[in-house]
Amino acid sequence: MARLGPTAICRELGVRYPIFGFSHSPDVIVALAEAGGFGVLGLAREMPQDIAPLIAEVERRLAGKPYGIDLMLPAGVPKQADIASVRAQLPDAHVEFVAGLRSRFGLDAPTRPGFFTTQVRSEALFEAQIEAVLASGARAVATAIGIRPELIARARAAGKYTISLVGSPRHAHKALALGVDALVAQGADAGGHTGPIGTFSLVPQIVAAAAGRPVLAAGGIGTGAQVAASLAMGAQGAWLGTLWLAAAENHTPPALLSRLIDAHSEDTLITRAHSGKPCRVVRSAWIDAWQQAGAPEPLPMPLQQALTGADFSAMHEYDRADLIYEAAGQSVFAIDAPTTVAAQMATLVAQADAALGALEAMLPA
Numbered sequence: 001m002a003r004l005g006p007t008a009i010c011r012e013l014g015v016r017y018p019i020f021g022f023s024h025s026p027d028v029i030v031a032l033a034e035a036g037g038f039g040v041l042g043l044a045r046e047m048p049q050d051i052a053p054l055i056a057e058v059e060r061r062l063a064g065k066p067y068g069i070d071l072m073l074p075a076g077v078p079k080q081a082d083i084a085s086v087r088a089q090l091p092d093a094h095v096e097f098v099a100g101l102r103s104r105f106g107l108d109a110p111t112r113p114g115f116f117t118t119q120v121r122s123e124a125l126f127e128a129q130i131e132a133v134l135a136s137g138a139r140a141v142a143t144a145i146g147i148r149p150e151l152i153a154r155a156r157a158a159g160k161y162t163i164s165l166v167g168s169p170r171h172a173h174k175a176l177a178l179g180v181d182a183l184v185a186q187g188a189d190a191g192g193h194t195g196p197i198g199t200f201s202l203v204p205q206i207v208a209a210a211a212g213r214p215v216l217a218a219g220g221i222g223t224g225a226q227v228a229a230s231l232a233m234g235a236q237g238a239w240l241g242t243l244w245l246a247a248a249e250n251h252t253p254p255a256l257l258s259r260l261i262d263a264h265s266e267d268t269l270i271t272r273a274h275s276g277k278p279c280r281v282v283r284s285a286w287i288d289a290w291q292q293a294g295a296p297e298p299l300p301m302p303l304q305q306a307l308t309g310a311d312f313s314a315m316h317e318y319d320r321a322d323l324i325y326e327a328a329g330q331s332v333f334a335i336d337a338p339t340t341v342a343a344q345m346a347t348l349v350a351q352a353d354a355a356l357g358a359l360e361a362m363l364p365a
């Protein structure tokens, strides 16, 4: 029997299932919408000139189906920055350490231009992203690290549903005071930038703080039983990121996909080596090298990516089995084979139905 169905936030956004998917891949966003979920497209890795055509293409393929856009807008970045001048100012010890890693691992320079080889996060870049989102047909705007009062106000004025990812009750209170429509309670189990509180402890605290506003549970979720558990904790749905890395629509490099299939929850760790801020990733020899004695402390955002962004691009371009890594959560346990978004959604819904049925059966008649 079908038990999993739309919650209030689903009805507000016009989706069938309370399953929300974050992804950088437009193909994942389209496939999620087709399977009855709500896809949220991450723009944090796009070059400014690519954003408008990318959004136009996604909207053409969605043909009116609702979707969201996610922005990552940390404070403390330069007003304007070009990568060459930022690179020229990096500390010598860090530059030498990374040069040593490149020669030890035989990692060549990447050949394809991309976000990590040409961009530095700056206020000018963020403004271009914000303008593109506000001009888009996205139904929802989500913001991770760094909440900006003016963006929430502008998005709400443009009729967008605003969602804020939070990792603590303190973050939640700040977001609620700015009038956001919904919160994602993202626990430390999550792939990507994260705080220290685990999902199972965080969700009830954020549900209490939200005082009736919708909350989605995120971090470590890879099964339908966990989607059902999210509802049991008072969330109106679940927000997943890592799971979609296994879908064909994500175009994950083969060596990374194998690593994710082989990885267990304990093969992920929180490190500043990726971006300069605490970020949960799946381990590789590159990440391990930053944890070893003698390794320098990673630089603050956005300097760490100016230092290592080209290497991140190179290990993906060359599909280096030993080095390749990506943001990934403890939910990596749920990745066991290459698959598709449609198959993943069908499994999540069937598992959630079974879990809800089992709960019903436990209740006294």
Ligand SMILES: Cc1cc2nc3c(=O)[nH]c(=O)nc-3n(C[C@H](O)[C@H](O)[C@H](O)COP(=O)(O)O)c2cc1C
Binding pocket: 022, 042, 043, 044, 070, 071, 072, 143, 144, 145, 165, 186, 189, 190, 191, 192, 193, 218, 219, 220, 221, 239, 240, 241, 242, 243, 326, 327, 328, 329, 330, 331, 332
């Ligand atoms: C590869 C990857 C990149 C991510 N990048 C972002 C991002 O740019 N903005 C954001 O709000 N969340 C980002 N996240 C976090 C997700 O939005 C989501 O909260 C998280 O994946 C949930 O935990 P899970 O990975 O265990 O499913 C990222 C997650 C992954 C796996």
